[in-house]
Amino acid sequence: MPTDSNFKRLPANAAAEVVIWVEGKPLKARAGESVAAAVLAAGLGPTRTTPVSASPRAPYCMMGVCFECLMEIDGQENTQGCMTTVAEGMQVQFQRGIRNVPEVEDNA
Amino acid sequence: MRNYDLVVIGAGPAGMAAATTAASQGLNVALIDEQRQAGGQIYRNIGTPVLSDERVLGPDYYYGRELARKFSEANVDYLSNATVWEVSDSHLCLSIDGESRRIGFTRVLIATGAQERPVPFPGWTTPGVMTCGAAQIMLKTSGLAPNGPLVIAGSGPLLLLVACQLSRAGIEIAALLDTTPKHNYRAALKHLPGALRGWRYLLKGTRLIAELRRKGVKPLNGVSQLNAVTDEDGNLTGVCFRHNGTEQTVACSSLLVHQGVVPNVQLTRSLGAEHSWDELQQCWRPTLDTFGETSVPNVYVAGDNAGIGGALVAELQGQLTATRIAMQAGQLNAEAFAHMSRALQTQIEQQLAIRPFLDQLYTPAPEFLRPADETVVCRCEEVTAGEIRNLAKTGCAGPNQAKAFCRAGMGPCQGRLCGLTVSQLMAEASDRPVPEVGYYNVRSPIKPVTLAEVAGVHPASESLQADS
Amino acid sequence: MSAAAKPGSVKAEVTVIGGGLVGLAVARGLQDQGLNVAVVDEGDIALRASRGNFGLVWVQGKGDTCPEYARLSRLSATLWQDFANGLAEHTGIDVQLSQIGGLYICLTEQELEQRRIMLEAMRDAQQGDYPFEVLDHDALKAKVPEIGPTVAGATHSPMDGHVNPLLLMRAMVQRFTDRNGQLITTGPVTKIESNPGRFVVHSGDQVIESSRVVLAAGLGNRELAPQVGLSAPVSPNRGQVLIAERVKHFLDYPTGHVRQTGEGTIQCGDSKEDVGLDTGTTTDVMATIAHRAITMFPLLAKVRLIRSWGALRVMTPDGYPIYQQSEQYPGAFLVTCHSGVTLAAAHAGPIAEWIASGVADPSLSLETFHADRF
Numbered sequence: 001m002p003t004d005s006n007f008k009r010l011p012a013n014a015a016a017e018v019v020i021w022v023e024g025k026p027l028k029a030r031a032g033e034s035v036a037a038a039v040l041a042a043g044l045g046p047t048r049t050t051p052v053s054a055s056p057r058a059p060y061c062m063m064g065v066c067f068e069c070l071m072e073i074d075g076q077e078n079t080q081g082c083m084t085t086v087a088e089g090m091q092v093q094f095q096r097g098i099r100n101v102p103e104v105e106d107n108a
Numbered sequence: 109m110r111n112y113d114l115v116v117i118g119a120g121p122a123g124m125a126a127a128t129t130a131a132s133q134g135l136n137v138a139l140i141d142e143q144r145q146a147g148g149q150i151y152r153n154i155g156t157p158v159l160s161d162e163r164v165l166g167p168d169y170y171y172g173r174e175l176a177r178k179f180s181e182a183n184v185d186y187l188s189n190a191t192v193w194e195v196s197d198s199h200l201c202l203s204i205d206g207e208s209r210r211i212g213f214t215r216v217l218i219a220t221g222a223q224e225r226p227v228p229f230p231g232w233t234t235p236g237v238m239t240c241g242a243a244q245i246m247l248k249t250s251g252l253a254p255n256g257p258l259v260i261a262g263s264g265p266l267l268l269l270v271a272c273q274l275s276r277a278g279i280e281i282a283a284l285l286d287t288t289p290k291h292n293y294r295a296a297l298k299h300l301p302g303a304l305r306g307w308r309y310l311l312k313g314t315r316l317i318a319e320l321r322r323k324g325v326k327p328l329n330g331v332s333q334l335n336a337v338t339d340e341d342g343n344l345t346g347v348c349f350r351h352n353g354t355e356q357t358v359a360c361s362s363l364l365v366h367q368g369v370v371p372n373v374q375l376t377r378s379l380g381a382e383h384s385w386d387e388l389q390q391c392w393r394p395t396l397d398t399f400g401e402t403s404v405p406n407v408y409v410a411g412d413n414a415g416i417g418g419a420l421v422a423e424l425q426g427q428l429t430a431t432r433i434a435m436q437a438g439q440l441n442a443e444a445f446a447h448m449s450r451a452l453q454t455q456i457e458q459q460l461a462i463r464p465f466l467d468q469l470y471t472p473a474p475e476f477l478r479p480a481d482e483t484v485v486c487r488c489e490e491v492t493a494g495e496i497r498n499l500a501k502t503g504c505a506g507p508n509q510a511k512a513f514c515r516a517g518m519g520p521c522q523g524r525l526c527g528l529t530v531s532q533l534m535a536e537a538s539d540r541p542v543p544e545v546g547y548y549n550v551r552s553p554i555k556p557v558t559l560a561e562v563a564g565v566h567p568a569s570e571s572l573q574a575d576s
Numbered sequence: 577m578s579a580a581a582k583p584g585s586v587k588a589e590v591t592v593i594g595g596g597l598v599g600l601a602v603a604r605g606l607q608d609q610g611l612n613v614a615v616v617d618e619g620d621i622a623l624r625a626s627r628g629n630f631g632l633v634w635v636q637g638k639g640d641t642c643p644e645y646a647r648l649s650r651l652s653a654t655l656w657q658d659f660a661n662g663l664a665e666h667t668g669i670d671v672q673l674s675q676i677g678g679l680y681i682c683l684t685e686q687e688l689e690q691r692r693i694m695l696e697a698m699r700d701a702q703q704g705d706y707p708f709e710v711l712d713h714d715a716l717k718a719k720v721p722e723i724g725p726t727v728a729g730a731t732h733s734p735m736d737g738h739v740n741p742l743l744l745m746r747a748m749v750q751r752f753t754d755r756n757g758q759l760i761t762t763g764p765v766t767k768i769e770s771n772p773g774r775f776v777v778h779s780g781d782q783v784i785e786s787s788r789v790v791l792a793a794g795l796g797n798r799e800l801a802p803q804v805g806l807s808a809p810v811s812p813n814r815g816q817v818l819i820a821e822r823v824k825h826f827l828d829y830p831t832g833h834v835r836q837t838g839e840g841t842i843q844c845g846d847s848k849e850d851v852g853l854d855t856g857t858t859t860d861v862m863a864t865i866a867h868r869a870i871t872m873f874p875l876l877a878k879v880r881l882i883r884s885w886g887a888l889r890v891m892t893p894d895g896y897p898i899y900q901q902s903e904q905y906p907g908a909f910l911v912t913c914h915s916g917v918t919l920a921a922a923h924a925g926p927i928a929e930w931i932a933s934g935v936a937d938p939s940l941s942l943e944t945f946h947a948d949r950f
Contacts, residue, residue, distance in 0.1 A: 005255060006236060006254060006255055006362050007246070007252045007253065007254055007255050007362075008253060008255035009250070009251055009252055010159055010161075010164070010247075010251045010252070010278075011159070011160045011161060011251070012158045012160055012251035013156075013157065013158060013159070013160050015156075015158070030250055032144070032153070032156060032249070033249050033250040033252075034249065037246055037250040037252055040246070040252065041252050046235045047235075050488075051822050051840070052489060053490055055342075056342055057233060057235060057487075058236065058238075060238055060239065060242065060487075061223070061238075061242050062238070062239075062241070062242035062246060063149055063241065063242070063245055065223045065521065065524050066487065066521055066525050067519070067520040067521040078520065078556075078821060078880060083142065083191075085144055085189075098822045098824050098840050099822065099823055099824065099879075100823070100824050101823055101826045101875055102823075102875045102876075102878040102879060103875070104722075104874045104877075194859060199859070201859060210859070502749075502750070502753060503753060503759045503761060505617070505619045505620040506619060506620020506621070507620065508620050508627070509620055512627050512742045512746075513742065513745070513746040515742075515839070518819075518882070518883065519882070520821060520880075520882060522882065545620070549621075549885070551856075551883065552884055553881050553882070553883075556821065556880040556881060556882050557880060557881055558877065558879065558881070559820060559866040559869060559876050559877060559878075559879055559881055560866075560878065562818070562862055563863055563866040563867035563869075565863050566860065566863035566864060566867055
């Protein structure tokens with residue numbers, strides 16, 4: 001996983017800081033930003049591999065159109081990272097290929 | 109089920125203006141938007157701007173503050189973080205925080221704006237390749253800019269604007285590759301006299317180019333055969349292209365691409381509204397009457413999803429359509445409506461004067477409309493242009509049959525990033541005009557939604573929820 | 577591959593009207609008999625049951641009031657593996673046929689009991705040769721651990737299976753055109769000129785002349801049949817279908833309401849509505865289908881729906897097919913049914929042989945399927 005980011009943060013107005021967990025590692029994010037932006041800022045990714053050929057992908061449109069930023073967010077796979085706002089303690093995993101069969105909590 | 113006189117979908121300039129206007133005329137209005145803050149993509153995050161230096165994004169962005177402020181003071185039920193996944197002519201279903209519900213309405217105004225035109229070229233799925241719009245959204249929402257060797261490639265006003273904004277922020281641009289075909293300049297000239305009525309836009313454009321030159325960014329004009337270059341691990345290392353008859357490569361770790369924006373027609377198509385092919389803008393647009401009503405009664409459209417006109421036109425169209433709706437709802441008499449609508453229409457015409465010139469100038473090069481065979485066109489299902497052409501040549505009747513045969517358009521983006529290209533490729537391969545070839549059938553759900561949420565909008569489940 | 581025909585005049589030995597699964601299956605069989613075949617089809621937007629179906633090769637419960645239909649369905653299911661192999665051999669397309677048996681899941685004990693009674697009666701009508709078993713909840717859970725806790729049980733029959741219907745369509749089109757079949761997509765047939773031994777079919781600016789004609793136009797047969805001296809009292813019955821995202825494989829068995837495709841997507845359906853020619857979807861029916869799917873498989877609750885559609889079944893008054901040659905214009909045949917996937921192998925086999933030779937295998941009891949019964 002590359003750690004030097006292709007993105008940098010410009011001088012910004014003050015905002016709260018939020019810690020999210022990406023692939024098990026803590027990551028400082030700006031309150032209000034999307035998971036996709038936070039992950040790109042940290043130089044992480046590719047954020048998914050495709051179910052068809054396992055080819056690597058990363059966020060592309062950042063506006064909810066392309067579905068390239070699908071990740072597992074708080075246990076829900078195939079969630080759009082660019083449409084999800086970071087929240088304290090949020091657990092993010094990259095989406096690796098086809099999604100798993102969801103677990104059923106109260107299955108008798 | 110909650111009912112409204114008017115539901116507006118989308119909180120960009122058109123939606124905010126429409127909701128504000130309709131509420132001021134006494135209508136019971138809801139505005140539904142997918143983002144956490146009103147503003148749309150153009151005024152994204154305008155409620156809490158991120159960048160400390162306002163010169164980076166410039167005054168056109170901060171203009172949205174006033175619009176958002178007026179909207180926040182209007183008597184409108186504003187539902188943010190809400191994804192609409194189904195619309196009929198009398199109700200819609202939306203999802204907020206994993207729960208779905210229905211909302212009823214007498215009239216609905218769809219103001220879902222534009223999306224960037226898909227820019228298929230070999231290697232466009234490589235991580236590190238993003239759109240100019242995406243870069244701008246990251247500036248607005250995170251104060252985030254590409255760092256390290258950056259190449260910007262494509263065509264259109266937003267390309268120049270983003271290049272300028274990034275360079276104002278001190279970002280170095282290794283190369284600005286302009287793919288605008290050379291003959292576009294000549295073709296656009298015939299629209300110049302009309303465009304002079306929109307001289308402010310022309311001036312803005314020339315100022316952007318001058319600003320870039322001052323900063324040492326000289327666009328390379330007439331670039332073609334764009335190709336993303338990767339190392340053996342699949343990492344983006346550069347971009348290869350042709351310029352003045354020679355092949356060149358520029359190293360980069362970020363490649364921003366752009367070929368203009370196109371109306372977002374998913375909702376209007378799902379409603380079965382009539383659409384027509386806009387040859388100049390190379391996109392579909394809903395067929396509308398003078399005031400924005402679609403072929404489906406009580407369904408209206410305003411803003412860029414009516415046809416690309418830009419933010420100021422969107423705002424005016426939002427006001428105009430809302431005024432029309434207020435009159436139809438009996439809140440405004442015919443005389444007052446005629447007076448108000450005439451003034452708005454005059455301003456809209458003035459603002460649109462520049463469009464034929466811009467549309468002609470920035471018509472994408474054919475290689476981006478109908479890419480080479482090896483290019484992936486459906487990013488979700490990984491279908492190539494060659495496969496689509498092959499299907500068309502062997503008698504496949506159109507995009508829906510092609511979708512069934514090769515799964516193009518069946519993935520999570522639901523055809524948003526391949527629909528235009530598939531229609532173009534089939535038209536080319538079967539030697540028919542695009543409007544004859546047609547487009548994907550768009551149906552509910554407009555965005556993916558869990559089965560639990562779909563099950564939850566059953567009348568029985570809804571009344572259970574209400575009882576509990 | 578031959579390209580789609582250009583406007584003009586075409587001659588063929590047989591013209592098949594309708595390029596769906598029924599028409600293409602018959603066309604394939606006729607090509608196998610050495611005949612030169614033209615298929616006339618509509619364009620991209622048409623009422624296409626072949627693009628909207630569930631992909632079931634299904635036998636259990638079919639023909640409960642018509643033993644001949646039960647036999648035909650079963651015959652076709654037994655011919656299906658060869659049919660699929662033939663397609664794979666000629667086109668390289670694996671249509672993902674799986675015939676490991678199918679489950680009809682019953683949510684309530686009452687539903688399960690009714691189903692048991694119906695299948696037992698069918699077994700009696702077939703002199704005991706009709707394999708199925710009734711599974712209670714525990715027996716079903718042993719087969720399908722993901723089944724929901726409130727499901728009563730299921731009936732299981734080893735006769736059932738499923739395919740990928742879209743790959744099937746693609747393979748059939750490809751095989752037809754590879755064998756120099758003429759696929760003419762000029763739109764609906766506007767007129768058939770019928771003469772003894774000579775038929776002229778008009779479609780758009782295209783004219784197709786042949787000595788035999790097969791009506792396989794689904795709902796379109798209603799208007800076309802009288803032009804060749806036949807009757808096709810078919811009417812539409814809408815089914816809405818939901819498709820959810822790809823999920824790792826968990827469900828081997830096709831069921832009447834939910835199945836997992838080879839790609840991993842989940843198909844949910846089996847609504848029935850009498851709504852004319854409307855192929856739309858409705859919130860209430862989609863919600864009902866989703867609710868039932870989750871009741872059967874609770875893990876589906878968190879799976880995302882990606883697509884949906886409405887498709888029109890082609891139904892006769894009793895739901896059974898019509899197979900009939902015109903007495904007035906010999907050489908004109910009517911083939912219409914609701915189970916284009918299940919019966920595809922029969923259509924390509926014995927039904928095509930009947931059309932090619934004009935003589936039906938008596939064991940098919942085709943006279944049962946004449947429209948005179950209505």
